[in-house]
Amino acid sequence: MAQKQVRSTPSSARVYRRRRLAVLIALLVAIGLLVWAGFGIASVLRPADPGATEQGTGAVAGGTGSASPQPSQENTNEPTPEPTSCLDGDVSLRASTAQGTHGPAENPVLVMTITNEGKFDCSVNVGTSQQDFSVTSGSDRIFSTSDCVQDPTDTEITIKPGASETARFTWTRVRSAPGCKVINAKPRPGWYGFTAKLGDLTSENAKFELK
Incomplete structure (x- = not known):
């Protein structure tokens, strides 16, 4: 078919x-x-x-x-010098708070600022063995982080000239005493001072208010 x-x-x-x-x-x-x-x-x-x-x-x-700029051929084999420890006068310390006034339910954030005022890179120990956040009310010692530090450590960091590093601590409105003794009394509303310490450096007192 x-x-x-x-x-x-x-x-x-x-x-x-x-x-x-x-x-x-x-x-x-x-x-x-x-x-x-x-x-x-x-x-x-x-x-x-x-x-x-x-x-x-x-x-x-x-x-x-x-x-980042590429290193020149003639400098590629040169070892990078290790930064030396910061000398007296190389580093400044400043204390501040994240805000000036705190409501009844707000915990102050304490800020420690470390600045390299020198002309060269230098290293500084910022470990818990060196730093302290302390709160006072007039001559009354209210709180210090060094009261309850366990196993303090050393931490070396390098800071470039003109650069700053910050450490923050939230204070929960409690009192403390050396040896981490328990104190039941609570800080009352009013004006307080925060001082930062790092090794032999001590900052100026920064004022803040608790409502």
């Missing part, structure tokens, strides 16, 4: 053209995405400001990091 020849109808031809058009559109979209991705990668790798990288602070476009 002879097979009948199937002729393409106009409707089937239109379907075929639409399929080809759909494939072509999808291909163009894919190419567009590849080109966009290529520009995205280029923008990430290309510094936003060619001169900024020479200073070591140039931001990289499309990223969140910063570009």
